[in-house]
Every structure is written in structure tokens, then in C-alpha cells.
Amino acid sequence: MDVRLEHDMLGDRNIDDSKYYGINTVRAMENFNLGDRYVNIDYVKEIAIIKKAAALVNSKLKRLDEEKGKAIISAAEEVAEGLHNDSFKINAFQGGAGTSTNMNVNEVIANRALELLGEKKGNYDVIHPLNHVNMSQSTNDVCPTALRIAAIRKIRRLADALANLQESLQVKENEFANILKLGRTELMDALPMMVGQGFGAYAKAIERDRWRIYKVEERLRVTNIGGTAIGTGLNATNKYIFMMTDMLQQLTGLGLARSDFPMDITQNADVFVEVSGLLKSCAVNLMKISNDLRLLSSGPKGGVGELILPMRQPGSSIMPGKVNPVIPEMIAQVAMRVVSNDSGITFAAASGQLELNAFIPLITENLLESLELLEKAVIIFREKCIEGIEVNKDVCRENLEKSTAMTAALIHHIGYDRASEIAKKALVLGITLREAIYLENILTKEEVDAILNPLELTKPGIPGK
Template sequence: MNFRVEKDLLGEKEVEASSYFGINTERALENFNLQNKTINLNLVKEIALIKKAAALVNKDLGELKIEKADAIIKASEEVIGGKFDNQFKLSAFQGGAGTSTNMNVNEVIANRAIEILGGEKGNYSLVHPLNDVNMSQSTNDVYPTALRIAAIRRIRKLSSCLSDLQEELQVKENDFSDILKLGRTQLMDALPMMVGQGFGAYAKAIARDRWRIYKVEERLREINIGGTAIGTGLNATNKFIYKITDVLQDLTGLGIARSDYPMDVTQNCDVFVEVSGLLKSLACNLLKISNDLRLLNSGPFGGIGEIILPKVQAGSTIMPGKVNPVIAEMVAQVSMRVISNDTAITMASSSGQLELNAFTPLIAECLLESLELLERTVTLFREKCINGIKVNEENCKKNLENSTALVTALVHYIGYDKASELAKKALKNHKTIREILYEEKILPKEKIDEIINPYQLTKPGIPGK
């Protein structure tokens, strides 16, 4: 294996000759050798986009020679396109507020630009990772800006996926609008309802999540690029600061804007907590819905068994014929992960000190993971679970008729105490409420049938009137 020697503040170090990253990344690989998840490539590509924007601006301002700037721009585009994904191996969890990630991108772009200019990797006299690729920038304005752009892109995709899920739930609301079932409170028999009404309630919850997540993009549009190290803009000219925001708007197609107080955006991460909080709200709804579906699907003979979830894979290595609600279980686990990510983001954001938050890598990893997981999970939930749900109408009817739920309709006519007495009698004698009412002859048979008509009991008003 061939090596090249590079040096930095701490001394010299060998770097594999074929590597596009350099000494800073090499040290970080050793220092953060956690052998776990690597840095999010969507974040890497947004950092590379900022490097391209900076090179375009510095070229326009005459700060970078045309040939050098063009090489940096081309190298940045290649990173954005995924050509060098294997060069970004750093752990997602790293000290330095993201400096190692920024340097990883700087070095890969610099060494690729050197190649484009005909030089050999490591010859930083041609293109320097800091002097040229990182010109007029700091990790502390590049990293938060890249994270905001990456988050906005994922938010838009997630919002679209939620819209599709909401629509599918509304389809089920309509499809099952005339099928009666037993409603339950605290897992105990309650009142009759339509199967479709349950799906309508789910659709309303997801609609709220979709709208909240769609709107929260606005919070992320304010960027601090040009603020450099602490937000004062040292080493970045006013022309650069204004131009790079315009260029990023053009490159991303997003409505991002320069912060009027970059120091705020540099040190305060509460916006990420706000976004994560809304993702947690979505996770709570998905967890509740998925657990409801598992309960209603339970059985098929020893449980509730009122709905039938699509069968997607065999469920047991020892029990032949068993099929588990694996998609709903996956949704529940992802939801739990998002909720735990929100806790990490909250702690990391509140742990920032003075002019910088050193824990932005944790915020970035957790936020982007939550967004990416939810986007894919919502799609799979819709395609592999919600879309194929069927109703076991026989079980729905049996559970409703065998319950004491219908007795509630009589309260207006015979009072709560008498209704309770009838319910107790029905349970003791293993009879339906209808059978007990016929036997007791408290009301005429025609009136009884009119009052305990389950279809009336799913609507507002007093049944039989």
C-alpha cells in the first residue's frame, strides 16, 4: 500500500495515497473510531453544494483564479453526485461541532480539484482545502446552513408522503363507511361506530401532522452562511455574504434567506428542537394508529379480529401458519426511535455554550435520521398495510351484538340505574341486550328495535326520537 505524507498543526502523518481525504480526516477517523453509523451523506452533499456556491462567488469577486475555481466547482458537483461517497467514513458522533465533517469535504474536493488540474493528491499548492475550498467560510456557518437545507428537502418529501397516507386513510373511511363495529374505551366495550369513522379519525390526525410539518420549513429558511466562526462575519466580505445567499437560492431552488443576526443562528439550535418536536408528534400518532391496527387485527380467533391486515411474510419459525402484523410493528419501532431522537436533540440543543453549540453533529444525525426514517416508513405503512386492509364484518357484528354497548341507548327512556341492571342481567345470563329487553317487555318490541338500531347510535341525537 502506498502512502503520502501530510502535515498539520500537530505534525506529520501518513495518508493512503489513493485517498481523497487528507490528514485532518485521517486523525478524525482515529479519534472517533466508534465503528458505528457514518456521517449522513445528504448532509455531506449539502456541504459540497455550499463549497460550489462559495467557489462561484469567490470566482466572480476575483478572489479565486478562474481555473482553480472551476476545478473546485467541478469537484464539488462530483461529490454532490455521489461519486466519492466512499470517502466519507467519519462517525456521525464527533467532537468539534462538525469541523471534521467540513474538513473531510474540503479535503476531498481539494484533492479531486488538484487531479482535475493535472496534479497529484496532496499537492495543496495547487488547491488548498482551507485557503481555497473553505475561503470566506467556517464550519460554524457551513454546517448549520447545510443542515437546514438538508432538513428542508427531507421535510418536503415527508410532507408529500403524509399527504398520500392521509388520502389512503380517507379512502378506507369511505370504503368502510357502512360497516358497524363496537367502539371501545380503555379497551372495554363502549358504543357502536362505523369502521370508517375510525379511519376518518386517523386521517384527521395525519392531516394535522402533514400541515404542521409542511409549515415548519419556514423556521429553517434563515441561514447564517457568511457569519463565519461566531456570526460576526470576520474574513468574509459583505459582497461575499450577500452573493453566496443569492447563489444558494438559485442552486437549491429553496426560499432560504440570510439571517439579519447570524450570531443567533450560529449558536442557537432551538429551531431544530421545534422541527423535531413536530416529528415526535407525528411519531406519537403513527405509534397509536399502528397499535390500534394490531389490536383490531389480533387473533385471528383468539383476539378481536375485526380487521384483517395484509399478510406480508410468515411469522414464526416454530408455529406453522402464524402471520404477524410486521409492518405495524415496524412503524411502532420507528416511532419510538424518532421519539428518542427528539430527546437527544433537546439535550444537545440545550447543552450549547456561549457562541457555539459543540453538539450539532448529534443534532444533525438525529434530525436527518428521523426525517429519512419517517419518510420511508410512512410510504411503506401506506403501501404494505393501510392499502390492503380488509374488514371481518361477521366478527364486527358478533362483537357488537354480544356486548352491552346498546344498552346506553335506553338511558333516556328508563334511566341509568335500570339500564345498568339490564346490562348486568345480560352478562350473567349470556344473552344480548336485545334478548333481555324482549323478555322484560319494558317497552314495545317495535320501540326497542327503533331505539337500539345501531346505525342510529353512530350519530348525534337521542335514538328513537
């Protein structure tokens, strides 16, 4: 193995010369050897976009040699395109507020740029990871900006996935619009409803999630790029700061804006808490829906059995014929993960001190993971579960007819207490509510049929009047 010698303030290290990363990355890989949960690669790619933007701006400002600038730009483009993903193996849970990740990107771009110029890796007198690739930047403005850009891209994809899920739920709302079933409150028999009404309620919940998540992008557009270490902008000129914002807008296609007070963006992470909180709200709704589907499809003989979910895989290694609701179970677990990620983001944001939050790496990992998990899970939920749901009409009808839930319709005709007595009588005698009323002989058959018309009980008004 060919090696090259690199030096930092702590001493010298031999580096595998086939690697584009350098001494800072090697130290980080050793210090944070927690397994293979590496820094989110999409986040790395956005950092590379920032490096490209900085090289373009610094070249225009004549602070960076044109030839060196072109090499840095080309190397940054390769990283952004994913050509060097195997060069980024630092654990996501790292100390230093993201310095290790920033230096990893600086070193890979510097060494690849040197290679493009025909120079040897590690010849930092020509292109230096800090003096050239990191010119006018700091970890503390690069990393939060990259996180905001990466989050916006993922938010847009999640919003689209939620819009498609909402549409699929609305399709089921229409498909099941004329199928009656028994409603339930606190798991006990309640009033009749249409199966489609239940799916309509799910669609409304997802509609709120989609809109909230779509709108929260606005919170992420303001960046602290150019604020450098603590937001004061030391080592970054005003021309650079304004040009960087314009350049990032061009390169990303996003409506990014320069903060009028970069120190705020540098030290405060509450925006990420806000975004995560909306993801948690979405997770809560998804978990509620998934749990409802599991309950309503339970059985097929010993449970509720009103819904029929698509069968996706055999469900037991010992019970032949058993099929489990694996997609809703997956959704529930993703929701649990998002909620736990939100707790981590909350603690990390609250733990920042003075002019910097050292726990940006945790915020980055948790937020991007939640966004990715939700997007993929929502797509799977729609395609492998929601779109294939069917209704067991016979079970729905049987459960409705056996229930005394329609007793509420009698209140305006015979009063609450008398209606309660009749419901109890039906349960004791094991007969239907309709039969129990006939036995009381207090209403004509026509009146009973009008009052207990299930279709009338699923809409506003007083049945029978």
C-alpha cells in the same frame, strides 16, 4: 501502496495517495473510531453545494483565481452528485461541532480539484483545503446551513408521503363507511361506530402531521451563512454574504434567507428541537394507529379479529401457520426511534454553550435519521399494510350483538340506573341487551328496535326520538 506526506499543526502523516481525503480526515477517523455509522451522505452533499456556491461567489469577487475556482466547482459538483461517497467515512458522533466533516469535504474537493488541474494530490500550494475551498467560511456557518438545506429536502418528501398515507386512510374510510362495529374506550365495550369512522379519525391525525411538517420548513429557511465562526462575519465581506444567499437560492431551488442576526443561528439550535418535536408528534400518531391495527387484527381466533391485515411473511419458527402484524410492529419501532432521537436532539440543543453548540453532529444525525426513517416507514405502511386492510364483517357483527354497549341509548327513555340494571341482567343471563329489555316489558318491541338501531347510534341525536 503509494503515500504522500501531509502536515498539520500536530505533525506529519503519511496518507494513502489513492485517497482524496487528507490529514485532518485521517485523524478524525482514528479519533472517532466508533464503528461504521458515518456522517449522513445527504448532509455531505449539501456541504459540497455550499462549497460550490462559495467558489462561484469568490470567483466573481476576484478573490479566487478563475482556473482554481472552476476546478473547485467541478470537484464540488462531483461530491454533490455522489461520485466520491466512499471518501466520507468519519463517524457521525464526532467532537468539534462538525469541523471534521467540514474538513473532510474541504480535503476531498481540494484534492480532486488538484487532480482535475493535472496536479498531484496534497499539492496544497496550488489549491488549499482551507485557503481556497473554505474561503470566507467556517464550520460554524457551513454545517448549520447544510443541515437546514438537507432537512428541508427531506421534510418535503416526508410531507408528500404523509399526504399519500392520508389519502389511503380516507379511501378506507369510504370503503368501510357502512360496516358497523363495536367502539371501545379503555379497551372496554363502548358505543357502536362505523369501521370507516375509525379510519377517518386516523386520516385526520395524519392530516395534522402532514400540515405541521410541511409548514415547519419556514423555520429552516433562515441561515447564518457568512456569519463564519461566531456570527460576526469576520473574513466574509458584506458582498460575499449577500451573494452567497442568492447563490444558494439558485443552486438549491429553495427560498433560503439571510439571518439579520447570524450569531443567533450560530449558537442556538432550538429550531431543530422544534422540527424534531413535530416529527415526534407524527411518530406518536403513527404508533397509536399501528397499535390499534395490531389489537383489532389480533387472533385470528383468540383475539379481537375484526380487521384482517395483509399477510406479509410467516410469523414463527416453531408455530406453523402463524402470521404476525410485522408492518405495524415496524412502524411502532420507527416511532420509538424517532422519539428517542428527539430526546437526544433536545439534550444536545440545551447543552450548547456561549457562541456555539458543540453537539451539532448529534443533532444532525438524529434529525436526518428521523426524517429518513419516517418517510420510508410511512411509504411501507401505506403500501404493505393500509391499502390491503380488509374487515371481518361477521366478527364485527357478532361482537356488537353480544355487547351491552348500546345501553346508553336507553338513558333518555328509562333513566341511567334502570338501563344499568338491564345491562347487568343481560350479562348475568348471557343474553343480548335487546332480549333483556323484552323481558322487562317496559318498552314495546317497535320502541326497542327504534332505540337500538345501531345506525342511529353512530351519529348525533337521541335514538328513538
